[in-house]
Amino acid sequence: MxxxxxxxxxxxxxxxxxxxxxxxxxxxxxxxxxxxxxxxxxxxxxxxxxxxxxxxxxxxxxxxxxxxxxxxxxxxxxxxxxxxxxxxxxLGPTSDDESSLMEQWALFAATAVEPAAIEILYTLRDGQADTATGQGIIRVAAEKLKRPLARLEAHLAPQDWLLTRFTVADIMVAECLRYAQSHSPLLDSFPNVARWLTAAQSRPAFQTVWAKRAAEPE
The missing domain is CATH 3.40.30.10 (Glutaredoxin)
Incomplete structure (x- = not known):
């Protein structure tokens, strides 16, 4: 198993x-x-x-x-x-092309989204968001995310999910972006991304694992 x-x-x-x-x-x-x-x-x-x-x-x-x-x-x-x-x-690929697209979104999440998003997460987690240093880190990280978020915004304009249906690609990108989600101004200029992220996190499966996360000690 x-x-x-x-x-x-x-x-x-x-x-x-x-x-x-x-x-x-x-x-x-x-x-x-x-x-x-x-x-x-x-x-x-x-x-x-x-x-x-x-x-x-x-x-x-x-x-x-x-x-x-x-x-x-x-x-x-x-x-x-x-x-x-x-x-x-x-959730998985139904063709070689879909497999390649899912791999591309995984690499996009890991390289274009997560590094800057996690800088925001750590700054907020460590209580530095109200300091000049922390504000500077968040500002720079948010700026780094503008280009990948613009890419997502355009891609999601005509569709609900990254592929033609909800797949593992949505989970991977949503989870990397979640690190920056607590910086509320981040998604103000990206309504399609905000809509997509809300939809992904509203799924019963996410709500179940999030409840289990909340039950663990901090």
Whole structure:
């Protein structure tokens, strides 16, 4: 059976969302990030990314990771694509062209969206948004996102989803963009993107995994 390692408060939420959408059976092992623990080496410490048993799975000490038979993957978007192809039905590609499009959107999410979006997330999370330094970081990061958001805005103008239906592509891009979502002015100039993101996050599967995320300790 497919196994996912990682807590919901991590990039593991991406493949966990895909799995919730397609209702595929899986085993979930909630490995927490070591940096979130006071002492990740303590005997009482929760299963975490610094433990030797987990480092044997992912030497980078990051989550998520996935085992599916003999296959081991340690990149969240590659895991999402694998699950969608193998178990996802309409979430996955129905042709070689669709497979290529989904791979393109995964790379777009990882390279054009996530780096700047996560700068915004960290700045807000660390309580720096009201400082001059924090405001500068957010301003620069938001500027970096304008071009990819303009690309999304035009693409979504005539359609509801990134492909002809809701797919893993929407999950991957939406999850990377979510990191910047708390900066409310970001989407003001991109109504199609805002509409699409709201629709994706209104899906019952997302609401289920988000509730499980909220139930985990911060």
């Amino acid at each position: 497919l196994t996912i390692y990682g807590v919901y408060r991590s990039r593991a939420i991406r493949p966990l969302w895909v799995l919730e959408e397609c209702k595929a059976p899986f085993t979930h092992i909630p490995v927490i990030q070591a940096y979130r623990l006071t002492d990740s080496t303590a005997a009482s410490a929760a299963l975490n990314t610094a433990m030797p048993d987990y480092l044997a799975i992912n030497p980078l000490g990051q989550v998520p990771a996935m085992r599916d038979g003999a296959l081991l993957l340690t990149e969240s978007l590659a895991i999402c694509l694998h699950i969608a192809r193998k178990y996802g039905g309409s």
